[in-house]
Amino acid sequence: MQAAESPRLSDRRFRAGDAALQLVAGAAALAACVVVGLIVWKVIAGSLPSIRAYGVHFVWRVAWNPVLGHEVYGAGSFLFGTAVTSLVALLLAAPLAIGVALFLTELAPRFLRGPVPALVETLAAIPSVVIGLWGILVLGPVLRDHVEPALHSALGFIPLFGPASSSGSSVFTAIVVLTIMILPIVSSISRELFLGVPRELREGALALGTTRWEMVRGVVLPYARSGIAAAMILGLGRAIGEAIAVSQVIGSVVGIHWSLFSGGDTLGSKIAESYQGGTTKLQVASLIYLGLILLVFSLLMNVAAQWIVRRGARRQGVGTNRGALG
């Protein structure tokens, strides 16, 4: 480096270099924004024929008949499938995840506090197609042969637990697969949140004579309340966007069936199954319309999670800890 050179603002090389870097870097940032805009535009433009044909009623119409001459499309069946699979998976995963996080922050012996979080995060790294492969060939048959008949005979009076599926591909299998996929997300975020609870609050509660559970219930959980809500919403967003593993195990059935053991379909899995084979323009546009609905929901989840985090942080008078959710 030539230390003798003093900064001269009129130095052309000085200005040119700065301008060049700013230009190139700015162009990159602009390109990213353009790509995002293009995604939104392409999805809306691609679904226009279907939007024009069906309007907003498409969203809740339960029909998908591709027979030429009788074509009728609607997202209702898949919206139902997405809602059932994602919400029930969250219902199963959230308590488990919070339990794991509490275990790791409160109960685990020292030698477990390193490896166990790493193991749980490894679960998140398993590709969805591998979980789907396991779902088709291992989980499905086990559920079909053992779990579903047992649940049906014990709780068959509830319409949710109808006759066991014939092939192992069912909404229930998809729910188990999704639970495994969102458990690590909710768990690792919750663990970060619990680690962030100030020691004084914890120790204060314990000093008052509470049991550990009461301390958790009274101090840790309320403190981390908004963060946990955000984590759950992020997990939900992950579940609704999952197309591959779900398409492998859900059995591809149109219509609303209340039994968890029947087949079904979600927005993402329907697109994965049918998009390449879309014959008429209306069918392709309707599939993209499904993608539009999916996109809107995913973005809403993301925005909701961010908003909850910011509101919770403001209430606690703490700066937003983006690190935990970033």
Place this chain on the structure above:
Amino acid sequence: MPKLGTVMRTTLVAAIAALATATAATARTHDTTLTGAGSTFVAPLLAQWIQPLGSAYGYSLQYSAIGSGGGIAAVTGRTVDFGASDAPLTPDQFAACKGCVQIPWALSATAIIYNLDGVKNLLHMNGATLAKIFAGQITKWNDPAIKKLNKGVDLPGQQIATVHRSDNSGTTYNFTDFLSSASPAWKSKYGKGVSVNWPVGTGQRGSSGVAAGVSQTPGGIGYVDVAYALKNHLKYFAMQNRSGKFATPGLKGILGAAAAQVKPDPTTNELSIVDPPTKFKLAYPVSTFTYVIVPTSSPKAAELRKFLFWAVTRGQSYGPKLLFQPIPKSVLVVAEKTIAKIK
């Protein structure tokens, strides 16, 4: 020039590497690749063609079995060089494809496969009963209608689980064409198409998906190209034709059905041999021709002509062991005339 920092050096190297790969990669496109997509029905035969085609002309055949509907869409969007479909193009699809021709290039049958322990292969079945099964009206294997067709066979009370195609499939078209012809009730409620509104059953992608679904589901019934039944050692029905005989999806049954329409339609080249009339006693009623859809003006016109000529002549000899009947002479003549139209 001042010494370049480590970062700049690494970025420069990376950029050069990227450019080098790009140029090297794009430069190697002189090896002729023919890409196609569509029917899973014809995929077994096409798989046999890859190696001999490569040694005959040096062509590299890349085919993806995404279902007939997908093949039509892909060739319409010109994302592939040719499409394969068992369902003939509708006038709308012809128009959308903008100057495509449809050429029958293979002939085989759809086997109705089933998975039931303790019963023999080639149980008897007819179209009307099959339609009721797929409509969800017959739910058990020991239903009287099935027992009537199979006197003397001990059928268990196992639940029937139907498996259909979830993607847009020419095999579905062939199967529902047969059901519509055999059952007026099916025709009015569900009709025929590459995809229908199945009232019951689970969906699987591709013929191999259906084969997998049936083989993993006790009591399952599905429909696939007969080559898949052969490959996976699956049981299939002997279907009753109009004359009352129970025919199997072998070469004789397929040839018997092909006699139902000897000459292709003069404008569209389509042939319909499903559920042939009574006089065709040997016919297997769920047979079908399958078509290749090609644009008449294509950048790979010469290669496509060579490929298709080979396919409808030499290529047919690879068919019989997979139960593809070589196409009849009358169809071959029309096919060759149409291939010559590709410029």
Place this chain on the structure above:
Amino acid sequence: MSSHGITRADVQAVNLPRRRIVNSAMELLAWLAAAIAVAALFVVVWSVVKRGAPALNLDLLTKTPVQFALGPVKQGLANAFAGSLVLVGLATLMTVPVGILIAVYLTEYAAPSVRSAVSLALDILNGVPAIVIAIFVYGLFVVGRGQSGWAGSFALACLMLPLVTRSTMEVLLLVPGSLREASLGLGVPRWRTTLSIVLPQTLGGIVTGTVLAVARVAGETAPLLFTSSIVGTRVSWSPSHALQSIPVAIYELSESPDPADHARAWAAATVLLAFILCTSLAARWLASRGRRRLSTSR
């Protein structure tokens, strides 16, 4: 102060026996939850390895698939391994320079309003489901042109970009301002400061972020479904045609009725898992080494 939920009943000694029971029950549930989570991981990984390891042989890497073989035939997934290398490699080459540039722009040059706008765009990109990215890239690059390795790589790059950008930004923000000021004070132009002084400090973080992004994207199937799935059986390194990839190969093999296909799917899944686990561990080790270096560099 956030509200708390400690009631009088919680601290009264007279309830102690009941409270102790409740506490023990809750602790048991927590142990159970952790056991279930770890068990789920072990069950899945063990299933894959148990079935994949016996099918792991050199054929998998050296032989190409034989479509629709009637009898047993030696085949493998060589085309998928080659294709995955090309697709992920190209995606990385596309993403890393752009990601670094965006991070530099956001930390060095952008006004706060621009920064939040671009950050929002990146957050949206991160939240778009992979299957929608596939639809997008299909409409952009595949329609009329055909599938290609370029389209597939671009789709993967869209998924990688937010991750690489975010991790680069994090490490850029960690570089002490004093370093920049010292450099500027010595007369080095701002752009030289950024490229030759600041960025080298962040190299470790960039590499970690890239490795994590690669681990994430190596197993993605959806983006490649419509962009690079009509493939041949021969090994090809040219991205001008569609290339087979390991995740798509597993997806297709998983739906086949043939047990031999399943065996190959398990084997490929084992290799994929091993790759992803190794890269994740490598990233973790790099990150901890980077942290150590930063803390000792003062």
